[in-house]
Every structure is written in structure tokens, then in C-alpha cells.
Amino acid sequence: MKYYRSHVLVCADPECLHKGAHDVLDSLQDELVAQGLNDEVQVLETSRLGGCSNGPEIMVYPEGVNYTGLTPDDMPYLVEEHFLKGRTVQKFITQTASFVDEELGAPKAKEVRVVLRNCGKIDPENIEDYIAEDGYLALAKVLTEMTPEKVIDEIIASGLRGRGGAGFSAGKKWSLARVVNETPKYLTCNADEGDPGAFMNRRVLEGDPHSVLEGMIIAAYCVGASRGYVYCRAEYPIAVRTLNIAIQQARALGLLGENILGTGFSFDLEVRKGAGAFVCGEETALIASIEGKRGEPRPRPPFPAQKGLWNKPTNNNNVETYANVPQIILKGASWYASMGTELSKGTKTFAIAGDVKNTGLIEVPLGITIREIVYDVGGGIKDDKGFKAVQIGGPMGGCLPAQHLDLPVDYASLLSAGAMMGSGGLVVMDDETCMVDIARYFMDFTQDESCGKCTPCRVGNRRILEILERICKGQGRDGDIETLEYLCQEIIATSLCGLGQGAPNPVVSTLKYFLDEYKAHIYEKRCPAKVCKALIRYDIEENVCTGCTVCARNCPVNAITGERRKTHVIDPDTCIRCGICMQVCNFNAVLVS
Amino acid sequence: MTIGVTNRDDVLNAVDSAMERYGASRDELIPILNYLNHALGYLPAEALEEVSRRMRVPKSQLFSVASFYRMFSTKPRGRHVVQFCESAPCHVVGGRQVWQALQEALNLKSGETSPDGKWSLVTTSCLGVCGVGPVILIDDDIYGNVAPDQLTDILARYA
Numbered sequence: 001m002k003y004y005r006s007h008v009l010v011c012a013d014p015e016c017l018h019k020g021a022h023d024v025l026d027s028l029q030d031e032l033v034a035q036g037l038n039d040e041v042q043v044l045e046t047s048r049l050g051g052c053s054n055g056p057e058i059m060v061y062p063e064g065v066n067y068t069g070l071t072p073d074d075m076p077y078l079v080e081e082h083f084l085k086g087r088t089v090q091k092f093i094t095q096t097a098s099f100v101d102e103e104l105g106a107p108k109a110k111e112v113r114v115v116l117r118n119c120g121k122i123d124p125e126n127i128e129d130y131i132a133e134d135g136y137l138a139l140a141k142v143l144t145e146m147t148p149e150k151v152i153d154e155i156i157a158s159g160l161r162g163r164g165g166a167g168f169s170a171g172k173k174w175s176l177a178r179v180v181n182e183t184p185k186y187l188t189c190n191a192d193e194g195d196p197g198a199f200m201n202r203r204v205l206e207g208d209p210h211s212v213l214e215g216m217i218i219a220a221y222c223v224g225a226s227r228g229y230v231y232c233r234a235e236y237p238i239a240v241r242t243l244n245i246a247i248q249q250a251r252a253l254g255l256l257g258e259n260i261l262g263t264g265f266s267f268d269l270e271v272r273k274g275a276g277a278f279v280c281g282e283e284t285a286l287i288a289s290i291e292g293k294r295g296e297p298r299p300r301p302p303f304p305a306q307k308g309l310w311n312k313p314t315n316n317n318n319v320e321t322y323a324n325v326p327q328i329i330l331k332g333a334s335w336y337a338s339m340g341t342e343l344s345k346g347t348k349t350f351a352i353a354g355d356v357k358n359t360g361l362i363e364v365p366l367g368i369t370i371r372e373i374v375y376d377v378g379g380g381i382k383d384d385k386g387f388k389a390v391q392i393g394g395p396m397g398g399c400l401p402a403q404h405l406d407l408p409v410d411y412a413s414l415l416s417a418g419a420m421m422g423s424g425g426l427v428v429m430d431d432e433t434c435m436v437d438i439a440r441y442f443m444d445f446t447q448d449e450s451c452g453k454c455t456p457c458r459v460g461n462r463r464i465l466e467i468l469e470r471i472c473k474g475q476g477r478d479g480d481i482e483t484l485e486y487l488c489q490e491i492i493a494t495s496l497c498g499l500g501q502g503a504p505n506p507v508v509s510t511l512k513y514f515l516d517e518y519k520a521h522i523y524e525k526r527c528p529a530k531v532c533k534a535l536i537r538y539d540i541e542e543n544v545c546t547g548c549t550v551c552a553r554n555c556p557v558n559a560i561t562g563e564r565r566k567t568h569v570i571d572p573d574t575c576i577r578c579g580i581c582m583q584v585c586n587f588n589a590v591l592v593s
Numbered sequence: 594m595t596i597g598v599t600n601r602d603d604v605l606n607a608v609d610s611a612m613e614r615y616g617a618s619r620d621e622l623i624p625i626l627n628y629l630n631h632a633l634g635y636l637p638a639e640a641l642e643e644v645s646r647r648m649r650v651p652k653s654q655l656f657s658v659a660s661f662y663r664m665f666s667t668k669p670r671g672r673h674v675v676q677f678c679e680s681a682p683c684h685v686v687g688g689r690q691v692w693q694a695l696q697e698a699l700n701l702k703s704g705e706t707s708p709d710g711k712w713s714l715v716t717t718s719c720l721g722v723c724g725v726g727p728v729i730l731i732d733d734d735i736y737g738n739v740a741p742d743q744l745t746d747i748l749a750r751y752a
Contacts, residue, residue, distance in 0.1 A: 103724040194719065195719070197723050198719075198721075199722070199723060202721040234664055235717065236721060274623075275623055275662035276662050276663030278718060290620065293658060294657055294658055310620075351723065353681070353723055354682075355685075359682075449718075
């Protein structure tokens with residue numbers, strides 16, 4: 001095979017041909033011969049490169065420069081500049097309209113992308129794109145060079161822990177299912193990412209589905225599973241579609257199905273779509289749902305490793321855990337373990353939302369501090385307001401205040417501070433957030449999503465919500481705080497699954513760090529953040545009001561009275577605290593207290 | 594999305610094609626119900642009875658599964674189902690105003706179906722497209738960065 005220093009791909013799409021691509025190609029080859037470069041530069045015809053709207057166009061590698069709008073007369077200049085002098089010719093480069101990805105931008109400071117490395121870079125519907133990025137190389141290595149035990153040892157050594165929230169060692173989980181002497185065994189992938197505001201897994205499934213499949217096939221080899229299921233929530237139709245395409249392509253290439261890569265190992269998988277139930281993210285509920293039942297959790301033990309899908313040994317990990325596996329095999333356990341802290345290795349994806357400047361997806365090494373995430377990666381608080389708290393770990397996570405800004409984000413530190421890793425939702429809150437209201441919001445979500453099977457979760461969490469609603473309405477009573485503490489403690493201790501056990505966490509953490517706000521609501525009937533409508537009142541400041549009447553005209557309930565050019569007055573009994581008067585006042589005369 | 598049918602033949606035809614596609618095995622129940630819910634707009638009792646008979650699964654179990662999952666409806670729904678994302682990320686970027694405007698535009702409250710059978714309005718859990726909130730989903734079409742004043746235009750696309 002001959003080696004060239006440069007490769008030119010000429011688009012030979014009908015549209016470019018129509019615009020004279022062959023004339024450009026001929027002229028280019030003539031010029032390369034004339035300059036004596038035809039042994040150094042290879043010219044090939046290729047299919048559609050870009051949009052062809054500005055053809056004829058060529059792509060030059062290894063630089064990856066795309067020249068468009070070319071004519072045969074441009075070739076002598078282009079060859080001289082680019083191939084002789086080594087300068088790119090700016091005038092032939094069209095500036096394509098910059099595409100703004102609102103979820104996943106270019107990596108920001110302190111980001112390290114392992115799981116998200118291919119997202120937005122490769123075509124998720126083309127397996128060859130993935131293979132070009134070393135895809136399925138790890139699988140080939142595993143199947144041809146490594147025993148299942150050796151792979152498990154490697155994953156254990158890498159320190160990879162379950163990215164679905166609980167953080168159990170992935171390698172140990174595999175070995176638990178491996179040692180069970182029963183067949184068939186099953187493999188499941190939890191793609192039921194239900195935390196509001198968390199969409200890391202969706203992005204991986206839509207942007208790099210083969211990394212998940214490859215991780216699953218490797219895990220199946222280790223566990224000895226013959227069949228697998230990706231349980232994907234129905235709210236993600238594009239992820240379901242992309243996965244199905246990826247599975248078909250992998251099957252067509254012999255990477256899934258019978259006798260994978262000719263090694264005698266067989267494994268096949270399919271996508272199962274959920275039907276809208278948050279609790280199905282819990283592994284035993286997920287298994288019940290795949291079996292066609294109500295998605296209700298059951299007590300563990302027995303763990304799915306012993307009795308899972310159809311009572312057979314089953315290994316379940318989440319999307320991100322599987323997606324990490326191929327990279328660990330390729331780059332080695334020590335590479336992976338070099339990132340993170342002693343007990344929390346590697347990287348983690350987070351979806352940052354809330355009052356922070358850069359919202360969206362990020363992937364950072366574990367052990368990074370909350371301050372670094374909020375200020376360096378997230379760009380700080382919106383409108384330069386003050387930081388109040390960060391809610392981490394999804395709806396069952398906890399709220400951490402400013403005193404924990406320097407807390408390292410790892411499994412143990414988060415737990416000891418009263419939050420948890422969860423799947424990776426991260427909501428940043430500024431100083432105008434009421435923490436009692438936030439706790440109420442999350443309880444409203446979790447009690448609604450309770451499957452109703454066990455009493456502590458079904459009834460207890462409802463009681464917590466009722467108390468919080470009362471407090472926010474200004475009807476808090478002496479003893480409420482103690483009742484809340486008691487309920488939280490009992491529910492955490494007695495609930496069946498992670499949902500019930502985790503549901504009181506937002507209340508526990510806000511009681512721990514923001515007790516003063518609860519007290520202000522209950523005893524002083526005051527909402528310090530001025531959020532709870534029943535506890536605030538709007539007043540018009542006498543010397544500031546000009547009597548312009550704009551507030552009175554905009555008030556939806558006619559609660560504002562006053563003569564033109566005289567101070568206006570808000571009737572607190574009629575006022576519904578909508579805040580419109582404050583927004584429309586041009587003189588900042590409306591105050592909230 | 595089709596019209597809320599209660600015609601027995603339509604129901605049986607839908608069950609036929611679902612069974613043909615997925616097979617009558619218990620673990621295919623949720624895909625089958627998904628299919629029926631989509632084809633018929635909801636899960637009529639006749640459909641569940643027919644599935645129960647063919648799959649040899651007790652009706653009680655079928656109804657318990659059908660009522661467990663949020664995406665299955667055992668009541669007739671409108672020709673178009675408007676789903677509004679009620680999650681926090683959408684809520685904080687103006688979702689509340691959109692929700693208010695949506696209820697006014699359709700003259701429906703959450704969970705209601707319009708008397709002419711055209712619209713149903715429901716809330717949904719997070720659709721995971723939080724980068725472009727507020728988000729609404731009409732049938733299978735997703736709309737992001739929705740502002741209250743766009744609703745009339747969006748709704749007008751549906752006959």
C-alpha cells in the first residue's frame with residue numbers, strides 16, 4: 001500500500017457534478033502533476049461531503065479543511081498555497097452557520113469527557129463512525145484475549161461504580177451474577193432516566209448508542225448472559241429509535257447475535273419501552289416491568305444477581321456504567337483509576353440546571369468540588385446573585401448550602417453531607433429561593449411517583465407533603481418540625497425501595513441546613529426568600545409612588561386603589577400576590593415583605 | 594393518533610395486529626398495550642378483555658397493569674393529546690405561564706378532554722429536553738422554547 005501525505009476527497013454527488021465537480025477534479029490532478037505532487041497527494045472521488053449547496057467542494061486531510069465554491073481556474077492557486085506552501089486558503093472556506101448545541105457545548109474548563117466523548121462528534125446512526133473511533137475494539141480484545149475473570153478484575157481495578165445512583169462496584173456486581181450456577185442468565189440496561197432535569201443518559205443513547213451496546217456485550221461475556229434488554233423510558237422516542245438502528249447494525253456485522261466475531265460467544269438484545277412510571281428506574285421494578293407486570297419493586301434479597309428476570313440470574317447496570325466499560329478495557333484500569341478520588345474513580349456526567357449561567361450537560365472527574373462545578377464549569381450564578389444551595393442527586397437527593405461549596409463530589413462525601421450522587425441531576429439555587437418551597441416541590445414529585453405498594457412511602461410521604469404545604473400557606477404549627485423529623489426517620493428506615501427511602505432526603509437536608517427558614521415560616525409566619533405567596537405582602541412606598549396608576553390598571557383583581565398623582569394602596573385581602581404591580585412599576589415603589 | 598374508537602371491529606382488528614406483531618406472550622404485554630393505546634387512542638375495556646382471553650392472563654392483572662402506567666389511558670382521549678412537561682427545569686423558565694395559557698387556549702384543565710373530542714390535556718413527567726424548556730408534546734410532535742403567544746399558531750396545525 002502506498003502512503004500519501006495528503007488526501008483530497010472531491011465530492012462527486014450529482015449536485016456537485018452538475019456544478020462542474022469533474023472539471024475541478026481534472027484541473028486539480030493536472031496541477032498536482034505539474035507541480036510534481038501526484039505521488040504525495042491522493043485525490044479520490046467521494047459521496048456527499050457537506051450540503052453541496054456551495055459546490056463543487058473538496059475535503060483535504062489530515063487537516064480536515066473543507067473548501068467550497070471551487071472552479072477549475074482556482075486550482076493552480078490552491079495547489080500552490082495549500083500543498084506546496086502548506087497554508088490553508090481562507091477564501092475558499094465557507095463559514096457555515098455556527099450550530100449552537102443547547103445541551104452539550106464544547107468542553108468547558110475542568111471537564112474530562114469519557115462517556116460523552118463521541119456525542120455530537122459521530123453519526124449515531126452509522127456504526128462505521130463508531131468503529132472509526134476505536135469502537136468495538138475493546139469487545140474484540142475481550143473476546144479474543146481475555147477471560148471473563150480477567151475482564152472482571154480489570155473493571156474492579158478501575159474502581160468503576162454504578163452510575164445509576166447507588167454506586168455499587170460494577171465489577172463486583174458482575175462477579176456476583178457470574179458465580180451463580182444457573183442458566184439462562186440475563187443482562188439489563190437501565191435507561192429509565194426519570195429524574196426531572198436529568199438527561200445525561202438520553203444524550204448518550206442518542207449520540208453514541210454503540211458505546212452502551214459494546215459495554216453490554218462485554219458485561220454479558222463476563223456474566224455469562226445470553227440475552228439482554230435495554231429498558232428505555234417511552235418519553236425518549238429518539239433514543240429508542242437510535243438504539244434499534246444500532247442493534248440492527250451491530251447484528252449485521254456479527255457483533256451481536258450468534259457466534260460473535262466468530263468466537264463462539266452468543267448474545268442478543270432488544271429494547272423494551274417503558275410506559276411512564278418513574279419507579280421503574282429501581283432495578284426490581286424495572287425487571288417486573290420487562291416481565292409485563294406492574295412496575296413495583298420487591299424486597300431484596302434475593303438480589304437480581306441470584307433471582308432477577310424470570311427468577312434467573314440477572315445483571316443490571318445503567319447506561320453510563322456500560323458506556324464507560326469499552327474505554328476502561330482499551331486504556332486500562334490504571335488510566336481510569338487515575339481520575340477521581342480514592343474510592344470514587346473516573347468521571348461522572350451531570351445535567352446542570354437552575355440559576356447558573358451555563359446550563360446543560362457536563363462530564364467532570366469525580367472529586368471535583370461543588371464550587372468548581374458551579375463557578376468554573378457552570379460559569380457562576382445567573383445575574384451575579386448569591387449562591388444559596390445546590391440540590392444534587394435528583395428528587396431523592398439533598399440540598400447542600402454554601403458551607404459545603406468545597407465539598408468534593410464523590411459518593412461518600414455527598415452521602416455524609418446529606419445528599420447523594422444519584423444519577424446526576426444538579427440544580428443550582430440562588431439566594432431568592434425558598435428552601436421550604438423547594439422541599440415541598442420535591443415531595444410533591446416523589447409522593448406522586450410512589451408506586452403505592454408499601455405504606456411508609458405511599459402514606460408517609462403524602463403526610464410530609466401535607467405538612468409542608470401547610471407551612472408554606474402560613475398555617476405551620478408548633479411541633480411540625482418534630483413531626484417532620486420523626487416521619488423522615490421512619491420512612492427512610494422502613495420503605496421498601498430506594499424511592500421511598502430517598503424521598504424524605506430533600507426535607508432532611510433542608511431541615512439540617514435551613515432550619516431557620518422553617519422556623520421563620522412556622523413561628524413568624526414569614527418567608528425570608530419572599531416566595532411563599534401566603535406569607536408575603538406587597539406594599540407601595542409612599543414617597544416613591546408618583547401616582548401614575550400603571551399598577552392599578554394592571555392589577556388583575558383590582559386590589560390597588562388611589563387617585564392620580566397620589567400614593568396608591570394595595571388591599572392585602574384582595575391581593576393575590578401575583579407580583580404584576582412590582583413588574584410594571586417604573587419607579588420601584590412596590591415592595592415585598 | 595386516531596379517534597377514540599369504541600367500535601368493536603376496530604378494537605378486534607387492533608388487537609389482532611398487536612398480537613401478530615408481538616406474539617401472545619406475557620412479557621410482551623407492555624409493548625402490546627403501548628401499541629393498542631397508540632392505535633386506539635386509549636385502552637377500551639373490550640380491548641383489555643380480548644387481550645386477556647388470547648394471552649390467558651386474568652383480566653384483573655391486565656387492568657392493574659393498564660392503570661399503573663401513566664402513558665396508558667383507560668378513558669377515551671381526544672384526537673390530539675397535548676402533554677405539558679411539569680418538571681422543575683421547564684417550570685423555572687416560564688413553564689407556569691405557558692401552562693396557564695395552554696389551559697385557557699384549550700379551555701381544559703389537566704386530565705380533561707374537550708366535549709368535541711378533539712383535545713386532551715395532560716401533564717407529563719420530564720421529557721429530558723430541558724435545554725429548550727418550556728416543552729409541550731402534541732401527539733408525537735415536540736415543541737421547545739414555547740412562549741404563551743405561540744400557542745395559537747401551534748394548536749392551529751392540528752385539525
